[in-house]
Amino acid sequence: MALDRAGVPLARVERPVRAPKRGHILIRVAACGICRTDLHVIDGDLKHPKPHVIPGHEIIGRVVALGAGVRGFKIGDRVGVPWLGATCGHCPYCRSDRENLCDSPGFTGYTIDGGYAQYATADAAYTFPISSEYSDAEAAPLMCAGLIGYRSWKLVRYAHRLGIYGFGAAAHIVAQLAVFHGQDVHAFTRKGDKAAQKLARNLGAVWAGSSEEMPPKLLDGAIIFAPVGPLVPLALAALAKGGTLVLGGIHMTKIPAMPYALLWGERVVRSVANLTRQDAIDFLEIAPRIPIRPHVTTFPLSEANAAIERLRAGKITGAAVLIPPA
């Protein structure tokens, strides 16, 4: 399923399966999650995608061919492919353990063809083994919702009372991580989204309500996963002095003007961009030990457009995952 141009549904296309390049592997895709970022690629919020790109950066599949020079993988291995698909290795960010900020990166499903397909190729150096703890569909959301969620969560690991705004795929994974670490999770959803609030409570959240509501006590830290700028002053109003507010999405509508008093008291607002391979190694090691259990709704790959519209409409509880034909 490929993107011909921004703003129109994905088109079903047939392309030849090519042998993997040097250092790359060919993967038979078993499942690919739908991430909010895919909507930003499809809608044109993220500029200059690879022409006719195949979206999808939560790929789970099995290795079917190895390019020259690939080590550490063999035919049949189950692997996961995340958003970070390539880095330059020599820019100031790559040289200071911040490859997530690389000046010339490649991103799966955006500047590199992704997993809304029966086959995908990936650089073996940006591909990870997947624990047998998970089914293919369950593992898919770990690859972005999980990884970006984990990177965001690390910044508010200290918080006793943690707020999570936008209770979708990433949030329902972070909630499990936070509850496991003894944090009191407060889940903020769209007004009236009883399904998401119920899921949050089932996962151990101590409080669930709408984003317009104030929590019973001020939060020590918060993460916003929804791409909604007006949530920033709302979340700051619920944040105690010295707290950090993490913006976990790649795109957000405009943040409205707000009084400085909301930020005063050493409150911090910061974004989280992409992931490093070390984030993937760390999170994929932690997730099965908890174990984090993603809640997934699966759709056949041929129904990608309908699934995307359901996610856009807020009608997916947990994560949506596409399954290509066997």
Ligand SMILES: [Zn+2]
């Ligand atoms: Zn770089």
Ligand SMILES: [Zn+2]
């Ligand atoms: Zn993503």
